[in-house]
Amino acid sequence: MRLYHFLNAEYGLLNIRHRRLKIARISELNDPFEFLGVATKSASMRRRYQWLKDGLNDYMGVVCFSASWNNPVQWGHYADRHRGLCLGFDVTAETHKVTYAAERLLARPSTMKSEGPAAEAHVTEILTTKFEHWSYEDEYRLFPQLQDQDPSGHYFLEFDDNVALREVIVGDRSAISRDDIAQSLGPLARKVTTYKARLAFRSFDVVRQKNDRLWS
Template sequence: MRLYHFLNTEYGLLNIRNRRLKIARINELNDPFEFLGAATKHPAVRRRYQALKDGLNDHMGLVCFSANWNNPVQWGHYADRHRGLCLGFDVHAQAHKVSYVEERLLARPSALKSEGPVAQAHVTEILTTKFEHWSYENEYRLFPQLQHQDPSGHFFLDFNDQVVLREVIVGHHSTISRDDIAEALGPLAPKVASYKARLAFRSFNVVRQKNDRLWEKRL
């Protein structure tokens, strides 16, 4: 499955050079409803779901992808206002598709007390449900374990045979040159398509710039 990950210039080039993606921590996500989507007026039940979220945060994180790269809102929000880039991966690991809903989920605290398929299904539902206004992201998620902490304090998912870099798309307003991308890719360059994006002429989409002369080499 081809999936896409948006980044600003600094971290985009750094991740290409280091062959890895940063794993997001569950308790640091930009949506405060993440993993707390169940509706309940009972404080004890809310505490149970918060405890679930905190417990998951201790041993796993997530890496977020989109099913496409053409949405200008995503470039605006996650790629530094079209000045960053987008990485396209062939993802062979189990990627969980996010569901977007209008109403919060039915709380099922009894499922959290048990083990087996029912409990697992409810936890997966919690992990992959967001408010419908986030639907423009068309999101898929990987949930890697937190195993090797970087000296910076972060965790990373290495590029591997389950997450294979195939595309580097440079934003419409980006000053990243072809030489910058080639240097970051190094030996990967022959296996990775790299190109500049532009704004579509007849729709609100971002599309590929087919005129290579409009993507300059480094001055």
């Protein structure tokens, strides 16, 4: 499956150069409802789900992808207002499609009392449900375990056969040059398609710039 990841220019080029993506920590995601999407008035139940979130945060992280790269809102929010870039990957690792909902999930305390398919299904539901206003992201998630912490304190997902870089799309307002991309890709360049984006002329889409002379 081809999936896309948006970045600003600095980190985009660094990630290409180092062949990796930063793994986001669950506790640091920009939506405070993340992994706490259960509706309950019970304080003890809310604590229980917070403990679940805290435990997941210690065990694993999340790498977020989108099913497409054409949405200008994503370029605006995650690619430094169209000055960054978007990386396209062929992803064969297990991913989970996000479900967008108008209402919060029902608490299912009975399923959390023991391990098993019901508990796993409820945890997956919590991991992959977001408020419907986030639906423009068309998101897929990968949940890698936290291993081999980098000296910077971060965790990274290495490019490999399961997450293989195939496209580099440079934003419409980006100053990233062809040489910048080529130097970052190095020997990987023969396997990766690179091109500049532009704004569509007749729709609210971001599309490929087919005039190569407009990208130096």
